[in-house]
Amino acid sequence: xxxxxxxxxxxxxxxxxxxxxxxxxxxxxxxxxxxxxxxxxxxxxxxxxxxxxxxxxxxxxxxxxxxxxxxxxxxxxxxxxxxxxxxxxxxxxxxxxxxxxxxxxxxxxxxxxxxxxxxxxxxxxxxxxxxxxxxxxxxxxxxxxxxxxxxxxxxxxxxxxxxxxxxxxxxxxxxxxxxxxxxxxxxxxxxxxxxxxxxxxxxxxxxxxxxxxxxxxxxxxxxxxxxxxxxxxxxxxxxxxxxxxxxxxxxxxxxxxxxxxxxxxxxxxxxxxxxxxxxxxxxxxxxxxxxxxxxxxxxxxxxxxxxxxxxxxxxxxxxxxxxxxxxxxxxxxxxxxxxxxxxxxxxxxxxxxxxxxxxxxxxxxxxxxxxxxxxxxxxxxxxxxxxxxxxxxxxxxxxxxxxxxxxxxxxxxxxxxxxxxxxxxxxxxxxxxxxxxxxxxxxxxxxxxxxxxxxxxxxxxxxxxxxxxxxxx
Amino acid sequence: xxxxxxxxxxxxxxxxxxxxxxxxxxxxxxxxxxxxxxxxxxxxxxxxxxxxxxxxxxxxxxxxxxxxxxxxxxxxxxxxxxxxxxxxxxxxxxxxxxxxxxxxxxxxxxxxxxxxxxxxxxxxxxxxxxxxxxxxxxxxxxxxxxxxxxxxxxxxxxxxxxxxxxxxxxxxxxxxxxxxxxxxxxxxxxxxxxxxxxxxxxxxxxxxxxxxxxxxxxxxxxxxxxxxxxxxxxxxxxxxxxxxxxxxxxxxxxxxxxxxxxxxxxxxxxxxxxxxxxxxxxxxxxxxxxxxxxxxxxxxxxxxxxxxxxxxxxxxxxxxxxxxxxxxxxxxxxxxxxxxxxxxxxxxxxxxxxxxxxxxxxxxxxxxxxxxxxxxxxxxxxxxxxxxxxxxxxxxxxxxxxxxxxxxxxxxxxxxxxxxxxxxxxxxxxxxxxxxxxxxxxxxxxxxxxxxxxxxxxxxxxxxxxxxxxxxx
Numbered sequence: 001x002x003x004x005x006x007x008x009x010x011x012x013x014x015x016x017x018x019x020x021x022x023x024x025x026x027x028x029x030x031x032x033x034x035x036x037x038x039x040x041x042x043x044x045x046x047x048x049x050x051x052x053x054x055x056x057x058x059x060x061x062x063x064x065x066x067x068x069x070x071x072x073x074x075x076x077x078x079x080x081x082x083x084x085x086x087x088x089x090x091x092x093x094x095x096x097x098x099x100x101x102x103x104x105x106x107x108x109x110x111x112x113x114x115x116x117x118x119x120x121x122x123x124x125x126x127x128x129x130x131x132x133x134x135x136x137x138x139x140x141x142x143x144x145x146x147x148x149x150x151x152x153x154x155x156x157x158x159x160x161x162x163x164x165x166x167x168x169x170x171x172x173x174x175x176x177x178x179x180x181x182x183x184x185x186x187x188x189x190x191x192x193x194x195x196x197x198x199x200x201x202x203x204x205x206x207x208x209x210x211x212x213x214x215x216x217x218x219x220x221x222x223x224x225x226x227x228x229x230x231x232x233x234x235x236x237x238x239x240x241x242x243x244x245x246x247x248x249x250x251x252x253x254x255x256x257x258x259x260x261x262x263x264x265x266x267x268x269x270x271x272x273x274x275x276x277x278x279x280x281x282x283x284x285x286x287x288x289x290x291x292x293x294x295x296x297x298x299x300x301x302x303x304x305x306x307x308x309x310x311x312x313x314x315x316x317x318x319x320x321x322x323x324x325x326x327x328x329x330x331x332x333x334x335x336x337x338x339x340x341x342x343x344x345x346x347x348x349x350x351x352x353x354x355x356x357x358x359x360x361x362x363x364x365x366x367x368x369x370x371x372x373x374x375x376x377x378x379x380x381x382x383x384x385x386x387x388x389x390x391x392x393x394x395x396x397x398x399x400x401x402x403x404x405x406x407x408x409x410x411x412x413x414x415x416x417x418x419x420x421x422x423x424x425x426x427x428x429x430x431x432x433x434x435x436x437x438x439x440x441x442x443x444x445x446x447x448x449x450x451x452x453x454x455x456x457x458x459x460x461x462x463x464x465x466x467x468x469x470x471x472x473x
Numbered sequence: 474x475x476x477x478x479x480x481x482x483x484x485x486x487x488x489x490x491x492x493x494x495x496x497x498x499x500x501x502x503x504x505x506x507x508x509x510x511x512x513x514x515x516x517x518x519x520x521x522x523x524x525x526x527x528x529x530x531x532x533x534x535x536x537x538x539x540x541x542x543x544x545x546x547x548x549x550x551x552x553x554x555x556x557x558x559x560x561x562x563x564x565x566x567x568x569x570x571x572x573x574x575x576x577x578x579x580x581x582x583x584x585x586x587x588x589x590x591x592x593x594x595x596x597x598x599x600x601x602x603x604x605x606x607x608x609x610x611x612x613x614x615x616x617x618x619x620x621x622x623x624x625x626x627x628x629x630x631x632x633x634x635x636x637x638x639x640x641x642x643x644x645x646x647x648x649x650x651x652x653x654x655x656x657x658x659x660x661x662x663x664x665x666x667x668x669x670x671x672x673x674x675x676x677x678x679x680x681x682x683x684x685x686x687x688x689x690x691x692x693x694x695x696x697x698x699x700x701x702x703x704x705x706x707x708x709x710x711x712x713x714x715x716x717x718x719x720x721x722x723x724x725x726x727x728x729x730x731x732x733x734x735x736x737x738x739x740x741x742x743x744x745x746x747x748x749x750x751x752x753x754x755x756x757x758x759x760x761x762x763x764x765x766x767x768x769x770x771x772x773x774x775x776x777x778x779x780x781x782x783x784x785x786x787x788x789x790x791x792x793x794x795x796x797x798x799x800x801x802x803x804x805x806x807x808x809x810x811x812x813x814x815x816x817x818x819x820x821x822x823x824x825x826x827x828x829x830x831x832x833x834x835x836x837x838x839x840x841x842x843x844x845x846x847x848x849x850x851x852x853x854x855x856x857x858x859x860x861x862x863x864x865x866x867x868x869x870x871x872x873x874x875x876x877x878x879x880x881x882x883x884x885x886x887x888x889x890x891x892x893x894x895x896x897x898x899x900x901x902x903x904x905x906x907x908x909x910x911x912x913x914x915x916x917x918x919x920x921x922x923x924x925x926x927x928x929x930x931x932x933x934x935x936x937x938x939x940x941x942x943x944x945x946x
Contacts, residue, residue: 014925046858046860046920046925048858048918048919048920049858049860049861049920052861052920057861057862058860058861058862058920059860063860064860066925319918320918320925321915321916321918321925321926322915324925324926325912325913328912328934340913341913342913344915345915346915347915347916347917347918348917348919349917349918349919349922349923350919351919351921351922356922358917360915360917385519385521385522387519387522387531387532387536387537388522388525388530388531389530389531417893419917419919419922420890420893420894420917420922420923421893421896422917423894423896423897423914423916423917423927424896424897424900426897426914426915426916426917427897427900427901427904427906427914428900428904429915430904430906430910430914430915431900431901431903431904431906433900433903433904437903439798439801440798440813440814440815441896441899441900441903442794442795442817442818442819442820442833442899442902442903443794443820443896443899444820444821444822444831444833444892444893444895444896444899445521445792445793445794445820445822446521446821446822446823446824446892447519447521447522447525447531448525448824449822449824449829449892449893450822450893452487452519452539452793452794452797453794453797454896461801
């Protein structure tokens with residue numbers, strides 16, 4: 001008896017393959033055929049791990065693959081790698097694919113096109129890195145780090161550069177998470193690293209005062225951060241490879257260039273098929289991750305918009321952790337079950353240069369933009385009891401709404417033990433707790449783990465006092 | 474102009490002195506006189522730090538004092554150490570004190586008694602360790618570790634024992650947090666350590682399956698854990714010092730004995746004055762920590778009962794973190810402000826033998842006792858991305874109510890990065906989240922800090938599935 005339905009998945013990373021795995025868990029191969037198309041060679045990989053691969057902290061690329069195509073196939077998911085979906089025919093319920101000449105191979109040979117029909121469709125096409133339309137920006141040696149393939153290409157360039165005599169120069173354009181993590185990785189590899197950002201601070205995912213703490217830590221590692229400096233082009237040599245990154249006022253030597261300018265939702269196929277996109281360019285879905293207005297199409301991961309539960313605004317938040325949750329929800333629903341993804345609160349954590357950085361909720365500028373009145377406070381406290389070996393200071397900044405005292409956001413910058421403390425605030429945001437309520441949270445206390453007032457509690461106390469002091473308006 | 478009111482505080486550790494400090498913050502010395510009586514020599518100290526002092530991980534006792542009597546005095550709090558309150562005269566609004574002959578001195582000279590009147594009274598008399606009425610149990614060399622004075626006495630015994638030839642034997646009676654932490658400290662000091670507990674498992678603050686993980690870790694450190702073994706007495710030598718701890722069936726050599734049998738609320742004074750006590754023996758208060766039925770008496774810290782927000786039952790939870798919060802609330806209210814302490818969710822964390830142990834909410838037995846029907850699940854996950862150096866496994870056990878899916882409790886046993894993850898569950902319990910809601914919590918993800926499914930999220934997924942599977946009844 002042939003399978004009664006076919007689920008087709010476009011995109012073989014976190015969202016797509018989590019959906020596949022979850023759907024398979026709920027419905028066996030005799031009920032549901034699952035076909036997943038991936039244009040690259042890898043499935044279910046951790047792009048977040050690329051900086052650690054570049055710095056040789058972890059091996060790659062295999063270690064970064066959570067589940068290979070073969071492992072997916074062994075679990076009853078028909079994965080077709082190096083096969084790109086090039087058209088969606090929604091009325092005809094089919095997708096057109098273009099396969100490289102040799103499946104899972106080098107891509108050599110003639111590409112083959114064909115149509116595959118579906119009963120249910122999942123779009124998990126991810127995001128594409130921003131590569132500005134500037135002279136030299138697409139030269140070889142100018143790399144993005146979005147996929148494992150990108151990581152492989154970058155490492156080939158580095159191997160090439162490292163055959164030359166020292167010193168080696170790297171320029172990272174964009175001082176967000178990826179940019180700063182890549183800067184550290186390249187510094188650990190022995191490069192002289194400059195990070196450029198057109199903003200006035202590194203790490204604009206933090207408020208300016210917190211971002212400056214990141215700049216200091218980078219400087220401590222010998223990384224030169226140049227802010228207020230937008231790239232105007234890449235100067236290349238006769239071999240076509242980079243020599244320098246140019247800005248309005250300056251020239252920064254570069255044997256290799258990494259672009260960390262952010263990503264945009266990859267929705268070319270979806271847009272061509274007339275599916276609805278939000279202001280961020282991401283696909284619009286309902287709470288079950290079904291594309292709005294469609295009964296048989298779901299979408300998740302970096303190609304969709306998600307709701308920020310604090311601001312009430314939709315936005316594009318490309319993070320693997322959301323993609324995995326989306327996949328879980330989509331797989332459940334596409335298999336006939338029920339699950340929802342209510343939204344995000346804006347949590348992000350990173351480790352850079354021995355510094356732990358975390359945020360959740362809204363920054364000051366975001367809170368203003370959302371129409372909120374708020375107070376802001378900041379405390380410094382230690383990760384363990386002050387007398388306990390290894391206690392390290394951290395700065396906790398907290399935003400709370402005036403009048404209601406509701407928590408709006410937390411930023412933490414510190415050393416060991418700082419980043420994951422933001423999780424307490426993430427749950428508090430989800431539950432819409434006030435900072436006053438947070439002061440009595442029953443958080444774990446023991447000298448090796450926390451002072452008797454955990455830094456988050458200390459921050460809540462100060463924020464609650466500021467709310468009272470500010471009065472109702 | 475003399476102060477218009479006097480606030481008298483009985484007990485100079487966390488709850489009492491936090492209340493004093495907070496009241497002083499809100500009202501100056503010209504408005505409120507604050508007098509605090511402490512029968513020992515120290516104020517505002519961390520008894521939780523004693524095991525680390527014994528193992529020489531931290532220095533003591535000064536490092537364990539957050540604020541000394543002199544520092545309190547410099548902030549306008551009239552602290553009188555070595556001065557015991559021996560009677561409360563509530564109708565007369567006064568307390569009778571007995572001061573050692575020489576204030577802050579050795580206690581030599583003749584004790585002096587006097588009465589001090591108050592307008593507002595704070596009882597922060599703490600807890601007293603359980604010392605069973607058995608032969609030899611009060612011998613010198615049999616120690617509790619409740620106060621810094623107890624720590625000093627234990628260290629004098631250890632110095633004495635360490636003049637003798639090796640091997641040195643220590644027996645710890647009671648395998649709860651303090652017992653296990655002390656066992657580790659003594660093992661680190663080079664003692665052969667046996668821990669006795671009359672229960673069938675060590676660490677009865679965890680479910681039996683989780684407690685066994687603690688036994689394994691202790692064994693790995695060479696500590697012998699004997700369960701199902703209640704002490705029947707201490708055998709002493711001609712010098713009156715311990716030689717062994719006796720049980721029904723056995724004799725365990727001991728040069729020093731540490732009792733970790735728990736504590737009881739110290740409410741002798743309060744009971745004699747007719748103040749209301751709960752079933753646990755702790756003082757009963759309202760949400761503002763005011764003693765029930767009284768307008769001018771507050772109580773907090775280890776001498777009161779607190780509400781468990783998950784079970785709805787009151788109980789005795791003697792932890793420094795609660796005592797500090799109580800003090801904060803009492804100080805605010807006693808100074809004419811407004812604050813409340815809503816209760817606890819039962820969080821406790823500890824580090825033992827390189828093992829991190831955490832719990833919050835209810836154990837299985839407690840949930841049954843509270844009349845709840847529930848499901849129980851357990852997962853093992855890593856502290857960081859599996860491929861990231863330093864990733865260590867942890868076991869997360871989760872209890873959720875049937876029908877509603879509400880989170881009831883979490884226990885975590887693991888290595889680095891395990892304990893403080895319980896905070897996420899503590900906030901979820903406070904907010905009464907369901908395990909299904911927890912599956913979409915926006916927790917921080919980055920390879921050095923967490924796998925893409927944080928262990929708590931992985932546990933919530935499994936628990937949510939178990940709730941669905943169990944059905945409504």
